[in-house]
Amino acid sequence: MTPAWAKVLIPIVLIAIGAVLVWAFSLAALEGGDRLALIALERVPESGVSNPITSVLLNFRAYDTLLEVAVLLTALLGIWSLGPAAPAFQPASPILGGMIAWVVPLLILSTGYMLWAGGHAPGGAFQAGALLGAAGVTLALGGDASAGLPGETRLRFLSVLGVLVFTAVGVILMALGYGFLTYPEGYAKWLIIFIETAATLSIGVTLAAAYLGGEPRDERTSRSAT
Numbered sequence: 001m002t003p004a005w006a007k008v009l010i011p012i013v014l015i016a017i018g019a020v021l022v023w024a025f026s027l028a029a030l031e032g033g034d035r036l037a038l039i040a041l042e043r044v045p046e047s048g049v050s051n052p053i054t055s056v057l058l059n060f061r062a063y064d065t066l067l068e069v070a071v072l073l074t075a076l077l078g079i080w081s082l083g084p085a086a087p088a089f090q091p092a093s094p095i096l097g098g099m100i101a102w103v104v105p106l107l108i109l110s111t112g113y114m115l116w117a118g119g120h121a122p123g124g125a126f127q128a129g130a131l132l133g134a135a136g137v138t139l140a141l142g143g144d145a146s147a148g149l150p151g152e153t154r155l156r157f158l159s160v161l162g163v164l165v166f167t168a169v170g171v172i173l174m175a176l177g178y179g180f181l182t183y184p185e186g187y188a189k190w191l192i193i194f195i196e197t198a199a200t201l202s203i204g205v206t207l208a209a210a211y212l213g214g215e216p217r218d219e220r221t222s223r224s225a226t
Helices: 003-030 038-044 052-060 062-080 094-117 124-141 152-175 188-212 221-225
Strands: none
Touching: 038 052, 052 062, 052 188, 062 152, 062 188, 094 124, 094 188, 124 188, 152 188
16 A cells, blocks of 8 residues: 555656656757757768668667667566467468468568668668568467577577677777777778678567567477477
8 A cells, every 4th residue: 555655755756857857858949059960960971871860870879779789688588587488379371371481581581671771761770670570470470489580509699699799899999999889980881781780680589589488499409399
């Protein structure tokens, strides 16, 4: 039962937080000078890509994107810690199986396109990873107990690949005298593509594995169970 003082204090605290947020947004709206969006747009040519969204996500605020990939990994580790997955779906009917045989390759091709297009058009690692994860979910709905994912060792490696590559690039750049995730001129485009490729694989694997909802099984254990 909630104490009487809490029923009074909680609304007061929430109102105070709301008032502070309104005050902060009001100051930001009234403040003169260049807006952050305009500054970012002006510096897009320096980012290595022509898509302003990708330039912000992978260059201007790459720290934040690295943490987003890490959050997905943390969520997957939490799911794996809950134990084995629930029983798989029943095998698909011939009609559904035929549809899956067409849909999954198209999703994988779309993944590659979204990854490539991210440098100059809407797309990028998160969109591509979502499509790759959708391919795994589709396979799972069709009765594939592994959702097309590799065995335990490779699955664990792929799930950490995005964070690993993202962090390794930042550390190597620091060792070369640049800032963490501060790309040198002329190499920004290729480093962003490298990072996004690893992130796409990690995001896709993470989403599909999270849908299965259980800890990964060793390849030999999976074969012996079947």
